[in-house]
Amino acid sequence: MVKANVLSKIRGFSGVNRPIYVLAGLAFLISVATLAKFNYITPLRFSGRFCNNHGSFDGDNYILGSQMRKTIESAIFKIHQEMDDLKVLEANSSAPPSDSSASGSMFRHVAFLADVLSLIQSVHMELPSFEEVDHPLKQRNGDPGEHFMREEIKKYIKIKPNRLGKQNFMGANGTFTSIGHACFAMKKDVEEYMDYDVGEICNDDWRLAQKLMVHGCDPLPRRRCFSRAPQLYYKPFPINESLWKLPDNRNVRWGQYKCKNFTCLASNTTARKGFFKCTDCFNLTHHELPRWVNRGELDPETNQTADFSIQEVLEIKPGEIRIGLDFSVGTGTFAARMRESNVTIVTATINLGAPFNEMISLRGLVPLYLTVNQRLPFFDSTLDVIHTTRFLDGWIDLILLDFVLFDWDRVLRPGGLLWIDSFFCLKEDLGDYMEAFKALRYRRHKWVVVPKRDKDDKEVFFSAVLEKPPRPFR
Secondary structure: OOOHHHHHHHOOOOOOOOOHHHHHHHHHHHHHHHHHHOOOOOOOOOOHHHEOOOOOEOHHHHHHHHHHHHHHHHHHHHHHHHHHHHHHHHHHOOOOOOOHHHHHHHHHHHHHHHHHHHHHHHHHHHOOOOOOOOOHHHOHHHOHHHHOOOHHHHHHHOOEEOOOOOOOOOOOOEEOOOOOHHHHOOHHHHHHHOOOOOOOEOOOOHHHHHHHHHOOOOOOOOOOOEOOOOOOOOOOOOHHHHOOOOOOHHHOOOOOOOOOOHHHHHOOOOOOOOOHHHOOOOOHHHHHOOOOOOOOOOOOOOOOOOOOOHHHHHOOOOOOOOEEEEEOOOOOHHHHHHHOOOOEEEEEEOOOOOOHHHHHHHOOOEEEEOOOOOOOOOOOOOEEEEEEOOOOOOOOOHHHHHHHHHHHHHHEEEEEEEEEEEEEEEHHHHHHHHHHHHOOOOEEEEEEEEEEOOOOOOEEEEEEEEEOOOOOOO
16 A cells, blocks of 8 residues: 555545556556466466476576566556656646545545555565576577587586576576587587486596597586496505505506506606606606705706705795695696695696596695696685696797786785796797796796707706786776
8 A cells, every 4th residue: 555645645636647547457467467377376486397307498488487577577667657647746736625536536546556566566576586697598599509419418508597496696597507619619529428328337438528628628518427436446545655655556547548557657668658748757756756855957057957946935935835736747746745845736737648637636635637728716816826847838829828827817816926847948939938927027036047958959948936916906
């Protein structure tokens, strides 16, 4: 019902010049008819047709629900507008206050409008929120799921509406699953990757998955099958042993590798072994154990070295380096050494012809299975240090390097350290690459260039420790 002061103002109005009953009745009938068409009952809930048997998104009901909400909102707006117009007409009316018939008629009109408005508003409040989301998956004519034939990938891509029909705690009406844009160009491989029996054991196809990731199909779609595990998995070694001891061979699936055990990987006689950037990474005792403990050999001509020890880098920021990322090709030795200094490092790498990720985890460290294509899964300004070696080298495109460096800058906190460890490239390209690092405008703590002696004096090593500035910009 309307408030008493509103009624007292409009009781003296001598007539009504607008079809109030028709408008209010029409708004009410439209609302009821639309509700009935959408299969709502009391209490209002989504009908079973909103989700099909597979939990996929029903676009017709989404559009219908959105139109229903807009219709009711329009009716509410028009009724409010009509009541406001009545107030204006009443204020400008010259009818005598004693005209009781006009006053009573006006009172009934406003009371009817108020009753209808109250009913429609109560229904409107109970409706689920159908906010417009500018998302390509809502465009029925361009549904990405229709690009694929395999049912599992279709189900994965479709929007998954929230069961209660309301926004979730993240502010979305549904879940919008994603895959890498290159997945559409690698349709055959994606279809093969998603060819499995739901609830059964997945194929041993990690190499196919890695091929997709490296070629831009990253992130991959999730799957509803159980990943394969080694047939005879044995518990890992205790943490006081695992850092510097070759793991048990039973804890790795060796079918996709040339070497079939860790002894083969650690052997110097296995030339290149398919992971040429890290041929000695699995040799923990001779090659890996001394790394980052002492500075490397000095170049006889420059009397410098491209190797910095962990201790000298940590002394730049005493007590401030606690967590970080090692984006390299390796088996986690940098993280192991940093752990001995009470620093937690996550190691990002892929399996380049050998079980790098398995090795890192079996050493008791944290592997991050990540390609250079992907945005880092860390929030802004959260890491104390980022270290890289044997990864950012002279093969990398300068534009790609820019994107990588600016993403690293994003996740480094102000005052955090970027440790470029033995970046090597052709002498003629050094100026271009160094400009990319200079563009960050970091403070230089260490910055050295040393000749790389094993390539006919055509390549150089570049190492640096740089500090991210505060950048107190608005």
